[in-house]
Amino acid sequence: MGFKIISSLNILLLLVTISQSGAILDPHYYDKTCPQAENIINQAVRNATKYDPKVPARILRMFFHDCFIRGCDASVLLDSTPTNKAEKDGPPNVSLAAFYVIDDAKNKLEQSCPKTVSCADIIAIAARDVVVLSGGPNWSVLKGRKDGRISRANETINLPAPSSNTSQLIQSFSQRGLSAKDFVALSGGHTLGFSHCSSFEARLRNFSSTHDSDPTLNPQFAAGLKSKCPKPNTDRNAGQFLDSTSSVFDNDYYEGLSEGKECLFRPIVVG
Structure with missing residues (x-):
């Protein structure tokens, strides 16, 4: 796949x-x-x-x-x-x-x-x-x-926001003539790069009335992100690489995504 x-x-x-x-x-x-x-x-x-x-x-x-x-x-x-x-x-x-x-x-x-x-x-x-x-x-x-x-x-x-959910992202791509399949494929661009805490910290704490962290995140992965992005966070450079081989254009993003470990963005491009 x-x-x-x-x-x-x-x-x-x-x-x-x-x-x-x-x-x-x-x-x-x-x-x-x-x-x-x-x-x-x-x-x-x-x-x-x-x-x-x-x-x-x-x-x-x-x-x-x-x-x-x-x-x-x-x-x-x-x-x-x-x-x-x-x-x-x-x-x-x-x-x-x-x-x-x-x-x-x-x-x-x-x-x-x-x-x-x-x-x-x-x-x-x-x-x-x-x-x-x-x-x-x-x-x-x-x-x-x-x-x-x-x-x-x-x-x-x-532009698609890191805080957008999957339905919102699919709709955003659809408005530009791109299908859900296109959206998933283009999300593979996240195989390269790094994300700062500000892009995903909303998914780590007070996510909803029933979950502190986004339940789609692997619990151990979420805990690791919390340690990298403490509150308050004085390190503006703190964050997470987008997959475990962040300088290589490969399939690692998708493999991590299937395990809930690389979904800082619900599946989208890099920085």
């Missing part, structure tokens, strides 16, 4: 980019205008990952947060202005990181083939590259996305 779902993740990442983009996409889009584009992006990703092992999880999460709002249009990269608060500064996105990796790739591409490769394509290719670098499968990225010019922080309220 796990392998099939992880395999579907690659397809679904691709489907999200296709279904939410108005452009006609082609894997050979830059073959003539910027044939070295993928190599330049890959090198930028590799260089960054060499010095910061958090880069793969951060890029994958950035890609999802970009696509889920206005499609994969790189609007998450736009900065706020005096008259507009951009997606980047919306509450769910203030913890996004590794924008410098995309900036580095863009700067090098502008030197090699000016005004050719969109930032939207850079993020999509970089997301594929971090999966591969983390031991996951490879796929051919369709290209030709156009960069969006609209970015509004208030729209980020539509």
